[in-house]
Amino acid sequence: MDLPFNVASHLENAVAAAAARLGWTGRGFEPEVRVADPAHGDFQANGALAFAKKERQNPRALGQQLLAELGGLGVFFDISLAGPGFINFRLKPEALLGWLLAHDSEEHLTSGAASARRGQTWVVDYSSPNTAKQMHVGHLRSAVIGEAICRLLEFCGAKVVRDNHLGDWGTQFGKLIWAYRRHLDEAALAADPLNEFERLYKLGNNAAEADPAVLAEAQQELVKLQAGDAANLAIWKKINDASLAAFQSIYAQLGIRFDFTLGESFYNDKVERVYRELTEAGLAQESQGALVVFHEQHPRFKTQPFIIRKKDGAANYASSDLATALYRAEHFRADGIVVVTDFRQADHFEQLFLTLAKWFAARGYRLPELHHVTFGTVLGEDGKALRTRDGGTIRLKELLDEARGRAFDLVTAKNPDIPEAERRAIAGIVGVASVQYADLAQNRSSDYVFAWDKMISLEGNTAAYLLYAVARIRSIFRKADLDPANPPVTGASAPITPQELGLARKLVQFSAATQLAVNTLRPHFLCLYLYELAGEFSAFYAADKVIVDEPAVRARRLLLCHRTLIVLETGLHLLGLRTDLTRM
C-alpha cells in the first residue's frame, strides 16, 4: 500500500478511525491534522487537546490512548506523543521516497488532488472592469487573484466557469453618451478610441457634477439606453467593442481566458423578474420613490437600504447583481459563486447575500455557496494609493511593459551572453510573473506596497527566486544530459543527507498547501509553500552535489530535483504564472 497524494487527509482519516474505535467520535472529537514545525515532525494531530478540554480529562492521557490505536500507521511514520498531548508524525525515509516515486508528473499531481471537489461547479466572477476606461493598476488584483482561485478550484476537481462581469451598463454610460453626442472628436476616435472615450467620460462627468441639468440629461440617456434606444445602443456597442479589444491583450499577458463575458447589460431583461419576485416575497418595498430591501434583523441594514431600482426606474448594481446570481444558480447550476472585488464593496455584497438567502428561500431555489473574496488597495511607496508622479492612474498596460523592461535590463546585466531574442522572452516571463506573484504572495486582506525594486530585484519571496530554482534544475539535467524519469533510488551506500530529507519532506506537503489555499480562497498560502520549497531546494543544492559518481546516490538526488521541478511548476501554474524558461 502506498501513501496517497494528500498525506494530511490520509492521516486525518486514520486518526478519526482510531478515535471512533475509542468511542470519541460522537462526543465531538476532531483530528486537527496539520503540517508541523520540522523540529517536531512532518504532520501533527492536535485533536486530543481540545477533546480533553471538552471531556475535562488529562490531555496527555487521552493522547496516549489515541496513540495506542494508531499502530497501523507505523509502516509510514514514526509517531510520538509530545508536550501537553500533541501527536507527531514523522515520515520514514522509505515512505517519503515512495511518495516521490509515485507522483512523477504534473498530471499525476493534478489527478491526485482532483477528488476534493469533484462534481462541483463554481462560477468565479473576477476582473470585471468597466468598459470605456482603460484598465489601471487597481484592476490587477481582481484579475490575478481571481485567476489563481479558478485554477486552484479546478485543481481540486471542480468545474469552473470564468465569468467577466463587465461594468458595461451603469450610470457612466449616461454621462459618456451625453458627451459623445455633443463633443465627439472624430479624428481622435479614429486614432485611439479608448483615449477618446476616457476624455469624453471625464468631460461628461465634470459637466454633470457642475450642472444638475446636465446630470438629468445624462440620466435620461441611460434610461433611453436601458429601454433599447437604437442610437444609444449603437454608441454603446462601439464603446464596448473597443474596450474589450484592449482588455484582451492584458488578459493574454496574464494567462487569463474567460469562458463568458456576461456584463451587466446581459441582465437588462432579467431585472424585472427580480423586482417582481422580491416584491411578491415581501422583501422589497418602495421608499423615497426607489425600490429597496431592508433587513430588519440586521443592526445596520435595517435602516441602510439595498436599493434595487432607482426612483427614475433605472436598474443599478444591486438589481443586476441579484439577476446575475439567479442566472448563475439556474443556468450554470452553480454550487458556489466567488466574486473577487476590493474590500470597499463589502457592504454591498453583505446586503446582496442576505437578500439572496431570503429570496431563494422564499421561492425554494437552491442557494449556492456565496463568497465575496475581498482584497486591499495597491499602495505606492508613500503609503497612499498607487499613482503616477503627476497623480494620474497607472495603466495596467504600462505597468506590465515596465515590468518586462526592468526584467530585461536585469537579465542583460546577469547574462549578457544570452541572445537578445531569448533575453526578451525570458524578460516577458519573469517580468509579468513578478507582478503577478507580488500580488499573490501576500494575504489579500491587507493593502500592499508596490515597490519595483523589491518585486524585480529577485531576492526573497519573489517569482524570480522560484523561477531561478526552476532554471537551475533544468540546467542540471541539461548539463548531465539525463532523463529524470523514474531513476532507481534504492541501494545507495551513502545515507540520505539532512538537506535531502528536508527537501523530500517539503515536497510531500504540497497537497496540504494547495488544500489550505483553496479552502480559504487565499493563494498566498501556496506562494509561501513554494517559496519554502525553493528554499529547501537551494539549501540542498548548496550542500549536496547531484551529479556524483555513485549511481544510486545520483539517482536519488536526480529524483529529488525532478520532483522539485514538477511541484514548483505545478504550483506556479496554479498561480497563473508561466514557467517555460530553461535559463535566465
Next chain:
RNA sequence: GCGAGUGUAGCACAAUGGAUAGUGUAGUGGCCUCCGAAGCCAUUGAUCCGGGUUCGACUCCCGGCACUCGCACCA
C-alpha cells in the same frame, strides 16, 4: 455618528487557537580550482495599549488608540 478592514523588527511581509512568533531586505561575519553566487551558512532586531477567556492567544471576547474605507439612488 454607525459599521468594516488593517496595526508584528528601520523597511516590506508570514504565522488554518498550538510547542522557542517565522522570512526577506538593510547591518555584521563566513562560503565560488566543485552541477548557475539572481545562491548558501551564521548572526543582531518585533506582536498598538489595557483588561478577559484558555492547559495554550498575533489569532477569540470586551474597552481604548491609529490609519484606510463604506454608509439613499456610482459601480
